[in-house]
Amino acid sequence: MQIEKTLLKDCFIIKPRVFEDDRGSFFESYNHETFKKETGLEVTFVQDNQSTSKKGTLRGFHLQKGEHAQAKLVRVVKGEVMDVVIDLRDNSETYGKTFSIILNEQNNQQLFVPKGLAHGFITLSAEAIFAYKCDNYYNKASESGIIYNDKTLNIDWHLPKEQLIISAKDKELPTFKDFSNS
Structure with missing residues (x-):
């Protein structure tokens, strides 16, 4: 497994080593000891x-705040998505910066999203199966996020606006300017 830094502190791309033969393929999607050794994170x-x-489903930008904050390890099992994170950590050198990556079943890449980053993705293929591990349990009262079409962030979602499928809840999230960590 190869682990690469992104421009956001503690946000990593994980690239598995894929073994293929006549039967198909195999890869280790996560190894606790390797992750800890390469990132310094427990x-x-x-x-x-x-x-x-x-296709066109846009989920996010979501995060859990406070004691229920979550780190996530995200990947695509089937299909393709564009995955985007926003650094919302108050004292971060990259506060307000975004990072995006294409995750799909061909590249098998994963993205480690540390606590304090809002996370979202858009499905670019006909269908996608998206899997993610969390280091804390979901808590509805701690849920927050940023609206997907925030003008300050100006995210290019790679699909026309009329093709986007967005939940009512995600349409009501605050703007980046109005977001508060408290």
Whole structure:
């Protein structure tokens, strides 16, 4: 497994080593000791989630705040998504910066999203199966986020606005300017 830094502190791309033969392929998607050694982070995942989405589904930007903040390890099992994170850590050198990556079943890459980053993705393929591990349990009262079309962040979602499928809840999230960590 190869681990690469991104421009956001403690946000990493994980590239597995894939073994292929006549039967198909195999790769180790996560190794606690390797992750700890390469990143210096001690993370224990306690929850594993999966969603399916059709093309144009935009999920996010979401995060858990306070004692329920979550780090996530995200990947695509089937299909393709553009995954985007925003640094919302108050004292971070990269506060307000974004990072995006294409995750798909061909590249098998994963993104480690540390606590304090809002996370979202858009499905670019006909369908996508998205899986993610969390290091803390979901708590509805701690849920927050940033609206997907924030003008300050100006994210290019790679699809026309009329093709986007967005939940009512995600349409009501605050702007980057109005977001508060408290």
